[in-house]
Amino acid sequence: MSDLQLASDGRLRHLLTLDGLPAPVLVRLLERAEALVPHAHGGSGMRAALAGQAFCTLFFEASTRTRSSFQLAAQRLGMDVLNFDASTSSTRKGETALDTLRTIEAMGVHCFVVRHHEDGAVAALAAGAAGQTVLINGGDGRSAHPTQGLLDMLTIRQHKGTDFSRLKVAIVGDVRHSRVARSDLHALRALGCGEIRVCGPANLLPQDDTLRGCTVTDDLDAALDGVDVAMTLRLQRERMEDGLVPSLEAYYRDYGLTGARLARAKPDAIVMHPGPMNRGVEIEAALADGPRSAILRQVANGVAVRMAVMLELLGR
Amino acid sequence: MSDLQLASDGRLRHLLTLDGLPAPVLVRLLERAEALVPHAHGGSGMRAALAGQAFCTLFFEASTRTRSSFQLAAQRLGMDVLNFDASTSSTRKGETALDTLRTIEAMGVHCFVVRHHEDGAVAALAAGAAGQTVLINGGDGRSAHPTQGLLDMLTIRQHKGTDFSRLKVAIVGDVRHSRVARSDLHALRALGCGEIRVCGPANLLPQDDTLRGCTVTDDLDAALDGVDVAMTLRLQRERMEDGLVPSLEAYYRDYGLTGARLARAKPDAIVMHPGPMNRGVEIEAALADGPRSAILRQVANGVAVRMAVMLELLGR
Amino acid sequence: MSDLQLASDGRLRHLLTLDGLPAPVLVRLLERAEALVPHAHGGSGMRAALAGQAFCTLFFEASTRTRSSFQLAAQRLGMDVLNFDASTSSTRKGETALDTLRTIEAMGVHCFVVRHHEDGAVAALAAGAAGQTVLINGGDGRSAHPTQGLLDMLTIRQHKGTDFSRLKVAIVGDVRHSRVARSDLHALRALGCGEIRVCGPANLLPQDDTLRGCTVTDDLDAALDGVDVAMTLRLQRERMEDGLVPSLEAYYRDYGLTGARLARAKPDAIVMHPGPMNRGVEIEAALADGPRSAILRQVANGVAVRMAVMLELLGR
Structure with missing residues (x-):
């Protein structure tokens, strides 16, 4: 292409x-x-x-x-x-x-x-x-979704500087169905990101080479440990209808980005989301609106x- | 607020x-x-x-x-x-x-x-x-619907001058469900309108303090007697489906604004309607198009x- | 009018x-x-x-x-x-x-x-x-659809010059339901078109005086013989649902404009279509995209x- x-x-x-x-x-x-x-x-x-x-x-x-x-x-x-x-x-x-x-x-x-x-x-x-x-x-x-990938990279640069080799970035959620995640992954690799972690339930992670070079885990705490950037993805409602997610509550418990879980990230870590958000599903409302949120900057x-x-x- | x-x-x-x-x-x-x-x-x-x-x-x-x-x-x-x-x-x-x-x-x-x-x-x-x-x-x-209230007041001023204390204004129809009527009532009161009359079937008039200070009647002839301004409201079709109006014909007979009924108003009275109009329901077509209509001016x-x-x- | x-x-x-x-x-x-x-x-x-x-x-x-x-x-x-x-x-x-x-x-x-x-x-x-x-x-x-008629005439003029009396134009397809065809016919007559041929199945041709002065045929080869311009019309899908067309395949076989059939037209004949096209129904895809197509010029x-x-x- x-x-x-x-x-x-x-x-x-x-x-x-x-x-x-x-x-x-x-x-x-x-x-x-x-x-x-x-x-x-x-x-x-x-x-x-x-x-x-x-x-x-x-x-x-x-x-x-x-x-x-x-x-x-x-x-x-x-x-x-x-x-x-x-x-x-x-x-x-x-x-x-x-x-x-x-x-x-x-x-x-x-x-x-x-x-x-x-x-x-x-x-x-x-x-x-x-x-x-x-x-x-x-x-x-x-x-x-290349312009989304670019705007995500611009947002990271503005907060973390141009040297991506020093950065740890976590991408959380339904990577399998996400064009946003694919564009972000391509861009992060091109910019030489130090470490890319991908976290989500196994059935929402892609089986092909999308995740090459990434650290993959289904443990959110491990994924967030020491990261500079935590990006979470929108959970489409149809994933639950398709039986890929047991319940929104269970998803939030296991993969929802919250202030408490972000305590494992670096103190100045930023939180990103491509929108539109499902508050209380993939992200805690207070975190989305808090000082670490770069969502509106995106x-x-x-x-x-x-x-x-x-x-x-x-x-x- | x-x-x-x-x-x-x-x-x-x-x-x-x-x-x-x-x-x-x-x-x-x-x-x-x-x-x-x-x-x-x-x-x-x-x-x-x-x-x-x-x-x-x-x-x-x-x-x-x-x-x-x-x-x-x-x-x-x-x-x-x-x-x-x-x-x-x-x-x-x-x-x-x-x-x-x-x-x-x-x-x-x-x-x-x-x-x-x-x-x-x-x-x-x-x-x-x-x-x-x-x-x-x-x-x-x-x-x-505050801009509708303002444009209605502007229209009245253009036709009747800035001294609202000399004016009698009738509002006819489904005031209960109308944000237009509420904004008009607030504005008319603020501008010191001489008399505000409200006319409609009892089940289409609000039961709260919306009509404070208004003369309330279900008799259209009484409501129009000597008024400077006759404002009629749109009748939503769902009112009939909800059983609040027996039939469009009956509504027109009792509350439809017509040239004949407007004979009771002042000779230079104007007719207003926020649109979109149901001709033959809340207003007579000839009246809407006639010289006393301020509807397009609105x-x-x-x-x-x-x-x-x-x-x-x-x-x- | x-x-x-x-x-x-x-x-x-x-x-x-x-x-x-x-x-x-x-x-x-x-x-x-x-x-x-x-x-x-x-x-x-x-x-x-x-x-x-x-x-x-x-x-x-x-x-x-x-x-x-x-x-x-x-x-x-x-x-x-x-x-x-x-x-x-x-x-x-x-x-x-x-x-x-x-x-x-x-x-x-x-x-x-x-x-x-x-x-x-x-x-x-x-x-x-x-x-x-x-x-x-x-x-x-x-x-x-008068602006469509005008743009069709402009397209013909650009390719064939301003003297329409020397031109033979064929209009093929569902003229009966076509406002485009009616506007084209009015314009072609007004500009003194030499010969207007209309071709389609009898039940898709109008019975009124729409076709006055036209040569009418249901034989596409005859219609295209020696023409300067071949205009084909969109076949609305509902025609088939209404039973006016036996099948899209039969329609294409009998009235579809193709490169092979266009061999009967003048060597420099142009092909026109008002869009949107049903490729393989009223027109062959290769013809629509070929050098004789004036469709995008339209x-x-x-x-x-x-x-x-x-x-x-x-x-x-």
């Missing part, structure tokens, strides 16, 4: 996955995003950057949060925004996803964020897109990261 | 309800709105006012009309608009309303209109919002009022 | 149908659109044209493609865009379509594209609209045509 997203001269053509993205490209994106933080939360400072260009959120799977973050990023760069809800549109009428993309391209839109429920769907669209079109993967299946960084990616892809 | 929405220096921090809002603040908002009327219907005159800021319509209950009015008001002040439909979003996934609000805040959005089906929900959000965030209640439960004033509130709240 | 859309001085007041639209007006719109093509696909060149004005997409029937094209056209002219989804709004609450229109008018919106499932619904709204309001029919029932022209119509209607 990296040849589809990375031109031979190192230019990023699409952002499909963090898997295989060279560390220098990743760091460049993070540095760009850091520089954009002051412009990411309003103001008119960057309005001229992409003025007159159009940006389309093309979502084959609903997501108001991610769509909103991309929309605000595009508006702050001066772009026109078209929100194309493909879950209630022509796609329903039998049109292929690629025809939907090509149709909007033909209207003069050349920058897209695409979310799709199928693994690889965004890469498939990138393969069929017009030459000047740039695609950002806004989440596909369980595979990748959200804020999301806008800066998305601005950086758009500027990078559109060659500005 | 007034301490939540009103700072000790008299500055409006949020607009949650007209209940307890001091008359001078109310009059200041109406005068601001009046001055904005020329800019409220297009044109670029006020585009610089809030340029670069973002405005979010955060609706936990659908309403295209109110949302559209707020959206146009924000656009005419130069703001970016994010329409966040919380009825089909993360909220569904178990996220709390406050987490949804905080997430959008973290994206750099500091001005919101919130609609919610529960009484007090918007005030609860205001209590939990970040310091720089301003909230406008776009309607919560049966409690309040809609037009809504944009000016919402611009005024945003400017007030954002300190411009 | 032409008096409703055409003022006595020849000015276009609304665009409701191409039926009866004088050829000079039609040609003027096409020439305007042609000139706008360079501005229709992004850039800021036309942003001042309608800056400060508001445009509303008022759709009583869902259509993301058409709505998106209009939205982009309006944004590129500098307008504020309000997307009013009337299929999930007040209309549901018993409000009439005209009251919905008047309400948005009262908010200072004077330019609308309206889509409605009923024949004549848009003209009825135009009859009741305020004096300064301009309406564009974005598709009503089976009657008309989409691109749609934005230019819609910009031209807005400028014409708003008197710029």
Whole structure:
């Protein structure tokens, strides 16, 4: 996939996955995003950057949060925004996803964020897109959510500095079904993270090579011991319906991130969650709202990261 | 609630309800709105006012009309608009309303209109919002719809002048379930309205102190006798399904506002309705479209009022 | 209807149908659109044209493609865009379509594209609209889709020149239920098209005077023989459910446009489709993507045509 997203001269053509993205490209994106933080939360400072260009959120799977973050990023760069809800549109009428993309391209839109429920769907669209079109993967299946991975890395850098080799990071929860976790793992490895620990019940951990190089455990206390960063993942309600989780109470008891359990982490450890949160399921409410929580910082960084990616892809 | 929405220096921090809002603040908002009327219907005159800021319509209950009015008001002040439909979003996934609000805040959005089906929900959000965030209640439960109250008062002022003590106003219909009526009653009392009459079937009138100081009757002719303003309310279809109304025909016969019945009002009396109208149920079609109807003026004033509130709240 | 859309001085007041639209007006719109093509696909060149004005997409029937094209056209002219989804709004609450229109008018919106499932619904709204309001029919029932007709004519002109008298055009498929076909037929006749052939199964062809002046056949080979343009129509899935089509396979065999069948057309014949396509039903995938396909050109022209119509209607 990296040849589809990375031109031979190192230019990023699409952002499909963090898997295989060279560390220098990743760091460049993070540095760009850091520089954009002051412009990411309003103001008119960057309005001229992409003025007159159009940006389309093309979502084959609903997501108001991610769509909103991309929309605000595009508006702050001066772009026109078209929100194309493909879950209630022509796609329903039998049109292929690629025809939907090509149709909007033909209207003069050349920058897209695409979310799709199928693994690889965004890469498939990138393969069929017009030459000047740039695609950002806004989440596909369980595979990748690269801007989430980038915003997580930016958040860690802001709190812990740029040398990831000194860091211990724990990822807790349903890694098996999580595109967020996969993108975080790719990024943490690329940035040379000192130790990556993954913790969750065995049936919510992937069986493939997703966890290569990670310390894997089902003991949360062991996972959190001495970490700098504790990331917990959203538990989808359907996991319980599917019988993968005995009860929300049992899950919270065994894998819920709480202030008490975080006592094992470093004193300045931060807590992260990609949202939306199930308070009292994967995270204690007081911890989510407390001084060690970087959760809203993650959200804020999301806008800066998305601005950086758009500027990078559109060659500005 | 007034301490939540009103700072000790008299500055409006949020607009949650007209209940307890001091008359001078109310009059200041109406005068601001009046001055904005020329800019409220297009044109670029006020585009610089809030340029670069973002405005979010955060609706936990659908309403295209109110949302559209707020959206146009924000656009005419130069703001970016994010329409966040919380009825089909993360909220569904178990996220709390406050987490949804905080997430959008973290994206750099500091001005919101919130609609919610529960009484007090918007005030609860205001209590939990970040310091720089301003909230406008776009309607919560049966409690309040303050911008509707303001636009109704602006409409009355435009037709009848600023001295409300000389006015007789009749409110007709389902006051019990109406947040519009509650906001109108608060505003009319604050502005010293000479006489407020409330008319409806007993089971559609509130039993609490909502109607304090009002003349209450179930006789429409008596209610309309000599009034300057006749406001009728929308009859929700579910009232009939709930058995609160015997039939739409009977309701129209007893409480429908018609040209014939309006003969009892003052010759220059105006007719108001918050919309959307059920023609032939709570109002006669010819009356709604006739020269005494101020219904579209209400809609037009809504944009000016919402611009005024945003400017007030954002300190411009 | 032409008096409703055409003022006595020849000015276009609304665009409701191409039926009866004088050829000079039609040609003027096409020439305007042609000139706008360079501005229709992004850039800021036309942003001042309608800056400060508001445009509303008022759709009583869902259509993301058409709505998106209009939205982009309006944004590129500098307008504020309000997307009013009337299929999930007040209309549901018993409000009439005209009251919905008047309400948005009262908010200072004077330019609308309206889509409605009923024949004549848009003209009825135009009859009741305020004096300064301009309406564009974005598709009503089976009657008309005039901007689609215009963009099809623009596409033909770009490929085949302005002299339509030398052209043979085939329209293939479900003409009976197609507002696109009706608008194309009106336009082709107005522009003096040399020969119009219509081909489809008898039960999908209209029985009224829609096909006056056309050569009608159920033999696709005969229809395509020597044509300059082959337009095929979308086959709605419900046609099969209604028993009007025996099977998609049979339909494709008899009426599907393929490269092999197109061998009978002129060597430089172009292929058109209004979208969204059912590949393998009404058109062969390879043909749709091939060098003779003008399908994406149609989409691109749609934005230019819609910009031209807005400028014409708003008197710029």
